[in-house]
Amino acid sequence: MSFISIPENSGFPLENLPYGIFSTADKCQPRIGVAIGEHILDLNAVAHLFNGPELKNSQHVLKESTLNSFMGLGPKAWTEARKTLQDLLSTGNKTLEDDIDLRKNALVLQAEATMHLPAKIGDYTDFYSSIIHASNVEEMFRDKDNALMPNWKYLPTRRNDAEPPIFDKCKLLDFELETAFFVGKSNPLGTPVSVEEVDQHIFGMVLMNDWSGRVPKFEKDWSLLPNRQYHFGIMSIRPIQFGKSIFLPNRPAPNFNYMYWTMKQQLVHHTITGCNLQPGDLLGSGTISGPTTDAFGSMLELSWRGTRPVELGDGITRKFILDEDEVIIRGHCERDGLHRIGFGKCTGKVLPAITL
Amino acid sequence: MSFISIPENSGFPLENLPYGIFSTADKCQPRIGVAIGEHILDLNAVAHLFNGPELKNSQHVLKESTLNSFMGLGPKAWTEARKTLQDLLSTGNKTLEDDIDLRKNALVLQAEATMHLPAKIGDYTDFYSSIIHASNVEEMFRDKDNALMPNWKYLPTRRNDAEPPIFDKCKLLDFELETAFFVGKSNPLGTPVSVEEVDQHIFGMVLMNDWSGRVPKFEKDWSLLPNRQYHFGIMSIRPIQFGKSIFLPNRPAPNFNYMYWTMKQQLVHHTITGCNLQPGDLLGSGTISGPTTDAFGSMLELSWRGTRPVELGDGITRKFILDEDEVIIRGHCERDGLHRIGFGKCTGKVLPAITL
Numbered sequence: 201m202s203f204i205s206i207p208e209n210s211g212f213p214l215e216n217l218p219y220g221i222f223s224t225a226d227k228c229q230p231r232i233g234v235a236i237g238e239h240i241l242d243l244n245a246v247a248h249l250f251n252g253p254e255l256k257n258s259q260h261v262l263k264e265s266t267l268n269s270f271m272g273l274g275p276k277a278w279t280e281a282r283k284t285l286q287d288l289l290s291t292g293n294k295t296l297e298d299d300i301d302l303r304k305n306a307l308v309l310q311a312e313a314t315m316h317l318p319a320k321i322g323d324y325t326d327f328y329s330s331i332i333h334a335s336n337v338e339e340m341f342r343d344k345d346n347a348l349m350p351n352w353k354y355l356p357t358r359r360n361d362a363e364p365p366i367f368d369k370c371k372l373l374d375f376e377l378e379t380a381f382f383v384g385k386s387n388p389l390g391t392p393v394s395v396e397e398v399d400q401h402i403f404g405m406v407l408m409n410d411w412s413g414r415v416p417k418f419e420k421d422w423s424l425l426p427n428r429q430y431h432f433g434i435m436s437i438r439p440i441q442f443g444k445s446i447f448l449p450n451r452p453a454p455n456f457n458y459m460y461w462t463m464k465q466q467l468v469h470h471t472i473t474g475c476n477l478q479p480g481d482l483l484g485s486g487t488i489s490g491p492t493t494d495a496f497g498s499m500l501e502l503s504w505r506g507t508r509p510v511e512l513g514d515g516i517t518r519k520f521i522l523d524e525d526e527v528i529i530r531g532h533c534e535r536d537g538l539h540r541i542g543f544g545k546c547t548g549k550v551l552p553a554i555t556l
Numbered sequence: 557m558s559f560i561s562i563p564e565n566s567g568f569p570l571e572n573l574p575y576g577i578f579s580t581a582d583k584c585q586p587r588i589g590v591a592i593g594e595h596i597l598d599l600n601a602v603a604h605l606f607n608g609p610e611l612k613n614s615q616h617v618l619k620e621s622t623l624n625s626f627m628g629l630g631p632k633a634w635t636e637a638r639k640t641l642q643d644l645l646s647t648g649n650k651t652l653e654d655d656i657d658l659r660k661n662a663l664v665l666q667a668e669a670t671m672h673l674p675a676k677i678g679d680y681t682d683f684y685s686s687i688i689h690a691s692n693v694e695e696m697f698r699d700k701d702n703a704l705m706p707n708w709k710y711l712p713t714r715r716n717d718a719e720p721p722i723f724d725k726c727k728l729l730d731f732e733l734e735t736a737f738f739v740g741k742s743n744p745l746g747t748p749v750s751v752e753e754v755d756q757h758i759f760g761m762v763l764m765n766d767w768s769g770r771v772p773k774f775e776k777d778w779s780l781l782p783n784r785q786y787h788f789g790i791m792s793i794r795p796i797q798f799g800k801s802i803f804l805p806n807r808p809a810p811n812f813n814y815m816y817w818t819m820k821q822q823l824v825h826h827t828i829t830g831c832n833l834q835p836g837d838l839l840g841s842g843t844i845s846g847p848t849t850d851a852f853g854s855m856l857e858l859s860w861r862g863t864r865p866v867e868l869g870d871g872i873t874r875k876f877i878l879d880e881d882e883v884i885i886r887g888h889c890e891r892d893g894l895h896r897i898g899f900g901k902c903t904g905k906v907l908p909a910i911t912l
Contacts, residue, residue, distance in 0.1 A: 211888045211898010218899070219760065235900070267738070271759045272835035274741040278759070318762070319738055319836040322678075325826060326734070326766060326840035329817035333845035336857045353816070378682070382623075382675055385630040403627045403634070404575065406674070410682060413829070460709070461685035470681060473769070479628035480675040484682035489689035501692045532567045542567010543574070544591070 201291040204307070206237035213237075217285050219267055222313040230265045230316045233308070236289055240313055245306035249288060249295065252280040267319045369553040370413035372506070373521040376487040377497035377529055379456060380408040381463050383481040390474040398464045401477065405463075407531045407546040408484055414500060414520070455490050523552045557647040560663070562593035569593075573641050575623055578669040586621045586672045592645055594666055601662035605644060605651065608636040623675045725909040728770035728862070729877040732843040733853035733885055735812060736764040737819050739837040746830040754820045757833065761819075763887045763902040764840055770856060770876070811846050879908045 202214045212218065212235040222233045222240055233240035247262040254277040255262075261269040262281075270277070288296050296302060328334055331348065339347035351365075384403030387393050393401055461469075466483055487497040496502045499520050502510050509517035521527065527550075531543040558570045568574065568591040578589045578596055589596035603618040610633040611618075617625035618637075626633070644652050652658060684690055687704065695703035707721075740759030743749050749757055817825075822839055843853040852858045855876050858866050865873035877883065883906075887899040 209896060211896055211900065213895040213897075215895045216897045266836070267759075268836040271738060271740040272742065275756045278740065319838075321836055321838045322834045323837045324840070325837075326842055327817060327822050328842040329815050329822065330842055330844050330853070331816040332814055332847055333843040333853060333857065334816075336845060336852065340856070340861045382627060384627040384634065386628065400631045403623075458688055459685045460687040460690075461683065466683050466685065478678045480622070480624040480677055481679045481681075482675075482677045484680070486682055486684040486686055487689040488686050489692060491688055496692065497686070497689060500696070501689065505696045539569040539571045540565055540567055541569075541572045544567065 202236060202289045203291045203293075203297045204236055204239060204289060210237050214286060214289060217282065217289075219270075219318065221266060221316040221318045222308070223316065224308055224313055232262055232264065232267060232270070233313070234285055235310065238310055240308045240310055241285070241289065242306045242308055245302065246288065246296070250281060250284050252284060254280040255284070266317075271319065371520075372414035373550060374412045374414050374499045375521060375527045375529075375548075376410040376412050378408040378410050378485045378488060379405055379531070380482050380484040381405045381467075382479075383467075383477040383483065384479055386478050387471055387476055389476040391471075391476075392474060393468055393471045393477075395464065395468055398467050401467060402463060403479070405543070407529050407543045409527055409529055409546055409548055410484060410487070411548065412498070412500075453490060453495055455495065456485075456488060458490055459485060459488065521550055523550055525550050558592060558645045559647045559649075559653045560593055560595060560645060566593050570642060570645060573638065573645075575626075575674065577622060577672040577674045578664070579672065580664055580669055588618055588620065588623060588626070589664070589669070590641055591666065596664045596666055596669055597641070597645065598662045598664055601658065602644065602652070606637060606640050608640060610636040611640070622673075627675065726769035727876075729906060730768045730770050730855045731877060731883045731885075731904075732766040732768050734764040734766050734841045734844055735761055735887070736838050736840040737761045737823075738835075739823075739833040739839065740835055742834050743827055743832055745832040747827075747832075748830060749824055749827045749833075751820065751824055754823050757823060758819060759835070761899070763885050763899045765883060765885055765902055765904055766840055766843070767904065768854070768856075809846060809851055811851070812841075812844060814846055815841060815844065877906055879906055881906050 206213055214236065217234050217236060220233055220235065220240070221230045222242075223230045232243040234243065243262040247259045250256065250259055250262060254273065258273060258277065261273065264270070270281070287293050291297075296306065331352070334352055335347045338349060382403045382405075383401055385401050387401065463483070463485070466485075467477070470483065471477060487501075489495065489497045489501055493502075499510070499518065502508075503519040506519040509519050511517055518525070527548055529546040531546075533541040562569055570592065573590050573592060576589055576591065576596070577586045579586045588599040590599065599618040603615045606612065606615055606618060610629070614629060614633065617629065620626070626637070643649050647653075652662065687708070690708055691703045694705060738759040738761075739757055741757050743757065819839070819841070822841075823833070826839065827833060843857075845851065845853045845857055849858075855866070855874065858864075859875040862875040865875050867873055874881070883904055885902040887902075889897040
């Protein structure tokens with residue numbers, strides 16, 4: 201029971217206490233609050249009361265304008281905070297109930313508050329977890345009688361058609377030769393970048409190896425949970441080339457010259473529905489392949505899906521990348537009469553997979 | 557010409573001057589450097605010499621351990637920095653050339669430096685811009701004679717089969733009823749989260765409307781540049797529910813009960829190849845649909861791709877969402893004998909598209 205009046209069927213009883221970020225007309229600074237009945241408890245006003253072992257030296261996280269720092273403390277701190285909140289708001293606890301000034305300062309009506317985004321959201325992933333929704337969509341766009349794709353019920357899998365799916369380490373590791381560019385100046389949310397001003401947002405270019413674990417067709421087709429093909433956690437990149445892009449090379453190696461879509465088109469396309477970009481965002485070209493079979497930008501293509509082993513000399517061949525292999529990508533721009541503009545080298549060595 | 561010796565065919569002449577982040581054995585703090593020949597110019601040591609109008613009050617950005625702040629200043633500052641660097645390193649400019657102590661402090665051999673990630677990378681997008689690569693991959697996985705999908709050469713498009721593609725505002729705006737959860741405690745890069753410890757990383761849940769612009773099959777199938785279906789820049793979410801998930805509701809509305817994949821499976825799946833999560837990362841469920849036609853979680857399903865108009869009362873019908881429509885999503889958990897745990901309401905109103 202709480203000493204605060206809670207309407208019957210309120211979604212916010214003492215057992216709930218959800219966190220949010222709010223502001224009020226008289227205090228425009230967004231701050232952390234906890235819903236209780238029709239009120240919000242302002243944690244800024246009561247942070248000094250969180251004196252358990254997990255939070256007594258971290259009360260500042262309760263005074264921030266997003267929940268990120270509090271989120272990062274982990275479950276012991278969350279549990280302690282919840283216990284403190286339930287105690288503070290319970291009938292019989294006089295700390296808040298009997299302190300008229302503190303109550304006036306700490307309790308705000310939800311109707312008088314404006315809610316804000318509760319956290320600075322870093323990465324965002326959307327799954328596809330509803331079997332009913334997935335069946336509906338596949339039925340609409342594909343085939344009524346075979347609505348749910350056969351791979352939908354499997355987490356990352358390897359198999360050939362003759363065997364049931366298994367969960368295992370990647371057996372088809374690949375590199376992807378790419379360039380990427382860093383976003384410099386940001387654009388406001390909702391404001392597309394025009395072709396005329398796109399230069400102002402491209403800071404510079406890097407070479408990139410977009411390590412890829414190739415997955416069987418079974419997992420790749422209509423992958424439903426986000427597929428793991430590209431989740432190596434990090435790309436290899438080196439170093440930044442700043443300035444106008446001078447891409448007029450004359451060599452038949454994988455060559456940026458053959459790209460169909462330019463960096464400028466990519467950035468404009470990326471913002472056309474209002475997506476905002478920030479300094480440090482990285483936009484990759486996708487694998488760059490040249491027109492001849494020795495100028496392909498991935499083992500997938502060089503070995504034509506493993507059907508044509510690639511000769512590396514000394515009798516060594518590869519279809520895909522193996523443990524302990526090192527991949528080195530070099531790149532430069534050149535044109536008659538101009539200095540060679542180099543990108544240095546982008547290197548990465550494959551260590552054996554951790555044991556699952 | 558530079559007073560620094562630059563080997564012939566070096567990729568790093570005075571005309572290049574690429575930025576990077578480096579450290580050395582005797583100074584382990586990563587800092588901004590510029591490659592010149594076989595050397596790196598340490599910007600930390602020469603930041604005080606950037607005295608043009610754009611940078612004289614922002615020299616601190618040159619002393620940071622990533623390039624993000626400098627990137628964010630925009631092209632006038634970049635151009636001024638480049639000019640200052642070229643001047644400083646040019647034959648005839650004595651500021652650096654004749655100051656033995658400064659040169660010793662500011663110039664480092666690349667061979668003695670360790671390179672680091674040049675920026676804190678926020679968002680990352682990979683395109684698919686090489687027509688040769690795309691043709692190769694499609695040929696391998698689909699059909700040799702029709703390797704390149706017909707939509708590959710078009711930026712975001714709308715069309716029906718009888719008409720050529722056009723670029724236009726979204727005509728099929730939809731909501732998607734979802735829940736999402738915020739990541740609390742992070743996991744180290746390369747360390748998957750196990751099923752046993754997954755609870756420690758889930759901070760809490762929110763209701764989410766994942767606004768979606770439906771695209772024609774022409775754009776959706778094998779969308780090659782990232783498709784714009786989900787790029788509305790922001791989701792509507794409200795508010796945070798912290799604690800153990802109690803999801804045993806008894807109503808035939810879109811119901812989390814029917815989800816095939818759980819939040820715990822999603823988070824474990826997301827980290828299984830070593831992807832690291834940070835406090836504030838948001839993981840959405842995907843559209844939640846119930847088993848009856850009135851419990852579908854999107855207009856796409858409720859109107860069955862626009863073929864069955866949905867009655868809203870007073871003679872009003874909708875196939876998809878129109879300008880000025882407001883979508884309100886409410887949610888709660890309940891079980892006999894327990895208090896109702898509410899999520900509040902998640903609201904959003906559609907304003908007309910900006911003129912393109």
